[in-house]
Amino acid sequence: MEKLDDLIDFKTGRQKRLIYSDADIYEQEMEKIFGRSWLFLAHECQLEKPGDFIRTFMGEDEVLVVRQKDKSVKAFLNTCTHRGNRLCKADHGNSKTFVCNYHGWSFNFSGELTGVPLEEAAYGNDLDKSKFGMVEVAQIASYKGLIFATFDEQAPSLEDSLGEMKWYMDVWLDAMPEGTELIGTAMKVELPVNWKLAVENVSGDGYHLGWAHAGAMTVTAESGIAGLSVGNSEVDNAAAVSVAGLNGHTVLAALDGKSGYAFYNEYQKAWDYLDANRATVVERLGKFRGEKMWGSQVNMTVFPNLQFLPGLNWFRVYHPKGPGKFEMWTWAMVDKEMSDELKQVILDNVSRTFGPAGMFDNDDGDNLQAATEQSRGWRTGQMDVYTNMALGGEHSREEMPGVISEGLVCEQNQRYVYRRWLEMMKADSWADIPFYNSLEEAQATEGK
Amino acid sequence: MNLVHAKNDIYLDLQKHLFQEARILSAERYDDWLNTILSDDIYYCMDMPQRRFREDKSGQRAPAKTPIFKDDMESLKVRVGRYSTGFVWAENPMNASRHIISNVEVFETDEKDQFKVYSIVELHRSRLDSDRKRITVGREDTWIKSAEGYKLLTRSMTLDDSVVLDSNMNFFL
Numbered sequence A: 001m002e003k004l005d006d007l008i009d010f011k012t013g014r015q016k017r018l019i020y021s022d023a024d025i026y027e028q029e030m031e032k033i034f035g036r037s038w039l040f041l042a043h044e045c046q047l048e049k050p051g052d053f054i055r056t057f058m059g060e061d062e063v064l065v066v067r068q069k070d071k072s073v074k075a076f077l078n079t080c081t082h083r084g085n086r087l088c089k090a091d092h093g094n095s096k097t098f099v100c101n102y103h104g105w106s107f108n109f110s111g112e113l114t115g116v117p118l119e120e121a122a123y124g125n126d127l128d129k130s131k132f133g134m135v136e137v138a139q140i141a142s143y144k145g146l147i148f149a150t151f152d153e154q155a156p157s158l159e160d161s162l163g164e165m166k167w168y169m170d171v172w173l174d175a176m177p178e179g180t181e182l183i184g185t186a187m188k189v190e191l192p193v194n195w196k197l198a199v200e201n202v203s204g205d206g207y208h209l210g211w212a213h214a215g216a217m218t219v220t221a222e223s224g225i226a227g228l229s230v231g232n233s234e235v236d237n238a239a240a241v242s243v244a245g246l247n248g249h250t251v252l253a254a255l256d257g258k259s260g261y262a263f264y265n266e267y268q269k270a271w272d273y274l275d276a277n278r279a280t281v282v283e284r285l286g287k288f289r290g291e292k293m294w295g296s297q298v299n300m301t302v303f304p305n306l307q308f309l310p311g312l313n314w315f316r317v318y319h320p321k322g323p324g325k326f327e328m329w330t331w332a333m334v335d336k337e338m339s340d341e342l343k344q345v346i347l348d349n350v351s352r353t354f355g356p357a358g359m360f361d362n363d364d365g366d367n368l369q370a371a372t373e374q375s376r377g378w379r380t381g382q383m384d385v386y387t388n389m390a391l392g393g394e395h396s397r398e399e400m401p402g403v404i405s406e407g408l409v410c411e412q413n414q415r416y417v418y419r420r421w422l423e424m425m426k427a428d429s430w431a432d433i434p435f436y437n438s439l440e441e442a443q444a445t446e447g448k
Numbered sequence B: 001m002n003l004v005h006a007k008n009d010i011y012l013d014l015q016k017h018l019f020q021e022a023r024i025l026s027a028e029r030y031d032d033w034l035n036t037i038l039s040d041d042i043y044y045c046m047d048m049p050q051r052r053f054r055e056d057k058s059g060q061r062a063p064a065k066t067p068i069f070k071d072d073m074e075s076l077k078v079r080v081g082r083y084s085t086g087f088v089w090a091e092n093p094m095n096a097s098r099h100i101i102s103n104v105e106v107f108e109t110d111e112k113d114q115f116k117v118y119s120i121v122e123l124h125r126s127r128l129d130s131d132r133k134r135i136t137v138g139r140e141d142t143w144i145k146s147a148e149g150y151k152l153l154t155r156s157m158t159l160d161d162s163v164v165l166d167s168n169m170n171f172f173l
Helices: A023-034 A119-123 A158-162 A165-173 A195-204 A214-219 A267-293 A340-354 A361-373 A412-426 A439-445 B008-026 B030-037 B073-084
Strands: A014-016 A039-043 A052-058 A061-067 A073-077 A092-094 A097-099 A106-108 A113-115 A139-143 A146-150 A180-191 A240-246 A249-254 A298-302 A306-309 A314-320 A326-335 A384-386 A395-397 A400-406 B038-047 B067-071 B096-108 B114-126 B132-146 B149-159
Touching: A023 A314, A023 A412, A039 A052, A039 A061, A039 A073, A039 A180, A052 A314, A061 A146, A073 A139, A097 A113, A139 A158, A139 A165, A158 A165, A165 A240, A165 A249, A165 A267, A165 A298, A165 A400, A180 A340, A180 A361, A195 A249, A195 A298, A195 A306, A195 A314, A195 A326, A195 A361, A195 A412, A214 B073, A240 A412, A240 A439, A249 A412, A267 A340, A314 A340, A326 A340, A340 B067, A395 A439, A400 A412, A400 A439, B008 B030, B008 B096, B008 B114, B008 B149, B030 B038, B030 B073, B038 B073, B038 B132, B067 B073
Parallel strands: B038 B149
Antiparallel strands: A014 A384, A039 A146, A052 A061, A052 A092, A061 A073, A097 A106, A106 A113, A139 A146, A180 A326, A240 A249, A240 A400, A249 A298, A298 A306, A306 A314, A314 A326, A395 A400, B038 B067, B096 B114, B114 B132, B132 B149
């Protein structure tokens, strides 16, 4: 493997294409990034009753997330401790036990091994069942409805890891008194794409909207969004901000308070909801977030693989499946206070725009697939790619935390995503990974 | 429900319509599809599948169903309009498609001129270089006989994959 520092240049916004195709680099990512980051598991609302479970992934590790009798949530590797078979094959549901299909070992939903067929006859009562329980993640915690876990005992707390990103996440998670919920089921798509290309796209790439999505932008309602128009012919950069330097997390935000719903065919219903509740949100979050951000098109990225877009109301996690493949799971997320009618409107519109047959999402797959494939050729793989737009535009603003650049058309956020990627890939432990939540801190820790 | 097979002449008529529709969709003649195959009151839907244990009867959180397609004539015109812009770069060059229709069954309904039609569609898409995608879907249709001939009134589709295996669904089934 090449020297890690040669792969990414934060200052000039350069990446080596190898990072999208090299198997050794991918293996390192599983250990250094997915093996120790806080990763999204589930929304609290998906696990109502004891025994409610969801089968998901942390990197390529398969995990069962289960609600306990005491209301806490545990997460286990979805594998039998005897001969390694998968324990649960359902996507989600409710179960008192998880029974292995191979030899019938059974585990209760607290992870204890409770049943071993022929235990006395075959093991002669020598089997210490307490040593063969399901294996738990190292840490699990939730932030305002979102449950995360990490495999690293040394990882800082979830709240410290999120840092000032929480201030932005609250624009959705804490805007309304009852908070949020995921509705419907996960829309799952497998794409032949390196996971980083999808994450960087949503983290900061407003540039592609008017061109890659020109077809969808042309036919959807109110498509002149946040100063962007079809075909990338004009842009109003003062109408939006790119925010990074939040421990690797990023935000891309229009500041008009309503553009999030611009692609909806029934956007007026959503705008009525915004009007009716704006005062409540301003009271809870203050004028800036309540008036400028709530309801706007906002892209939030929690490094490395969670992205959610209040306004557009989609919530997505990426599960890598090798250097050239991932699964993308998308839900609709709504405020609990919304009417059932509005929730249905939102679910239908999330599907129509960003579901498996979504008119916007269906433009991205082939571009990202081709960018993945074009990192494989012997000669092509030696080339660089660039996120060098708006270099040097970074500044601070009093009204919001993080490192700010103007506009949705700006590649600052992608540079910071790759900076975090490099910081984690180089670090031997969490003690070597810098924390920064402002321009000063980001500059002071650069290259460290 | 006691299903009664439609008479053979009706069966043949509707099978002809299914095959004609398949040819129109494979050729991406979407305006013809909207204008000659579909009723103005069309309801066209497909939900995201979920894998759950057979014995698991626990409640589903509402709304339980997540649509992949949930369209009426107006929203189908928007989808078709997107292709008509010429800006859907993934479809240029045109991807070769074959809609293979099978297991056709036609039944009477309580309405005199409406028929329930079951079929399976297997869509093959030949994309860039050796890239070949295949999707199988079960369909439950209602076709209505009007003065202009048979029209598709409702189509409820069941996708077999719990993870969609193509990078887009720039097609109709």
